[in-house]
Amino acid sequence: MTATPGTPATPPYPPPSPGRTRRGRRAVRDTLALLGLPVLAAPLLAAAFAGGGTRRWFGGRAENQRAEAQAAKDAAAAAFYELDTAQRDLRISVETVAAADDSPAARRAVADFAALGHRVDEASRRYIEAVDAHDLDRDALEAGRATRARTELTAARDELLRVRRELEEFGRSLGPLLDKAETRLARLAPAVERARQSLLAASDALDAVRARNLRADDLAARLAALAPELTRLNQGAGRHGVDATLERAERVQRAAGAIRAEAERLPERAAEIDHRLVSLRTRAQALTTRAGQVEPVLSELRRRFTAACWQDLQQVPALAAENVRQAELRLAEARAARDAQRWADATALLSTVRALLNATDEAVSAAGDRLARLNAVQKDPQEEIERTRFAIRDAQRLAMAGRTTPDPRHARPLDDAVARLDRAIGTLAEHHPDYWRFLGETEAVRQSVARVVTLIREDRGAGH
CATH class of the missing domain: 1.20.5 (Single alpha-helices involved in coiled-coils or other helix-helix interfaces)
Incomplete structure (x- = not known):
């Protein structure tokens, strides 16, 4: 349709009627109610539907500052994450050291890590405050606010990095303690x-x-x-x-x-105890028989030799009989302990029995040995004399080896030994010689000579 000159052009669409406009607003409100949006948003939404709403965009310098601030925020977030990860990893190491090592160095390391933890908390707090203080997604973000955000976020990042370097340095110093702790664990x-x-x-x-x-x-x-x-x-x-x-x-x-x-x-021990019970009982019975032979020996000693040769043996028969009696009592107790499987008691009792029988054996044997030695020296004392003289001469030759004169420390006791032997030989000329005393003297002479020989060898070994 062409408009007639002088008359206003007819719009292609008639303007909405008031009723139609009201119906449109009501539809918008109903739509907002279904979406759960506040009704106050209706004019804005209606305007947008009507094409009347436009977004205000800031370009140029403001957008560049926003981008730089966002980059600083991302860098700070990365530094925060890396610091948190480093702290958690290092905490495991410190806990390992604390669990395995109680030395002063380990306790000092735990305290140092706690102090570093306060540094981490402070740097993290500063970072979080900087993030919360600046909303970089806001539309109307001025260039100045973006610059401040970038500055504060960059400073927070730098602090996070410094603390992380401190953690890394601490971690390197912790190495020896950690190695020791891991070895022990x-x-x-x-x-x-x-x-x-x-x-x-x-x-x-x-x-x-x-x-x-x-x-x-x-x-x-x-x-x-x-x-x-x-x-x-x-x-x-x-x-x-x-x-x-x-x-x-x-x-x-x-x-x-x-x-x-x-x-x-234990099975072997039980068998051993059984064997010892039988063995010690047999030995006790044999000693009972031997003890009965002591009295005849003593009778011969009394008949043929002076009292000094046999007086110390007078108690042997009674001692032997008492020892054997005690041994038999202990054997009975050991058998009862073994039957009750009290192994320690049985072993201790058997040890007591053995000691009693050993003492009895020595006493009984002493009487027989005494008679044999006295018979030998009475028959031929020269053998005992020559045995002792040989020991003296052998020591004298050793004392003179490599010397023109003997050391007085060696010569004097050897001269004393010669004199003592001569005195002992002189007692044999008495009417009733004390052969037992004579044997004791020759034995004592040989012992003194042996001590001199030991002294000579020690002196030469020391380079004297």
Whole structure:
């Protein structure tokens, strides 16, 4: 349609009627209600639908500053994440050192890490405050605010990086302590496992012993006493410390190993006790017979020699009889202890029996030996004399070897030995010679000569 000159042009679409406009606004409100948006937004939304809303964009310098601030924010966020990661990794190392090492150096490292933690918290707080202070996504962000945001975020990033470098330096200094701690922790699990296996082996050994009708009550009690130690091992080093746990594991392993060894040896021990019971009883019976032969020996000594030769043997028969009686009583007690499987008591009683029989054997043998020696020296004292003189001459030759004159420290006791032997020989000329005293004197001379020989050899060994 062409407009007539002088008349206004007819619009292509008639303007909306008031009723139509109202219906449109009502539709907008209904739409907003369905979307859960406030009704106040209706004019803006209606205007947008009507094409009347336009966004205001800032270009040029403001947008460049916004981009730089956003880049500073991203860099600070990366630094914050890296610092947090470094702190968490280092905390694991410090906790490892603290768990495995209680030395002053380790305690100092823990304190230094705590101080660094305060530095990390302060740098993190500054970063978070800078992020919260600036909304870089806001439309109307002025260039000045963007510049301040970039400056504060860059400063926060720099502080985060400085603290991270401090953490890295601390981590390098922690290296030797960490290596030591990791080495000790590496020993911990195997040590605890060895202790557990030793306890299990001891328990199995006791079960095997019981299967052979051997109770081993004392070993079972010792094994039961280790139960609290096993509980502490299971609680771990975190509660009791690495050093204490390692020491406990080694102690439990040793104790359990000893129990296992004794349990495995128990059948052999029982058989050994049975054998000793029979052997010692036989020996006691033999000594009873031998003790009965002492009185005839003493009778001959009294008849043929002076009192000094036999007076110290007068108590031998009574002593032998009492020792044998005590030995038989202890043997009966040892048998009862063995039947009750009180192995330690049985072993101790058998040791007592053996000591009694040894003393009896020596006393009984002494009487016979005394008579034999006295008979020999009475028949031919020259053999004893020559034996002693030979010892003296041998020592004299050693004293003169490589010397023109003997050392007085060596010569004097040898001269005394010669004089003492001569005096002992002189007693044989008496009407009733004391042969036992004569034998004692020659024995004493030989002992004094032996001491001189030892002194000579020591002096020459020292270069004198």
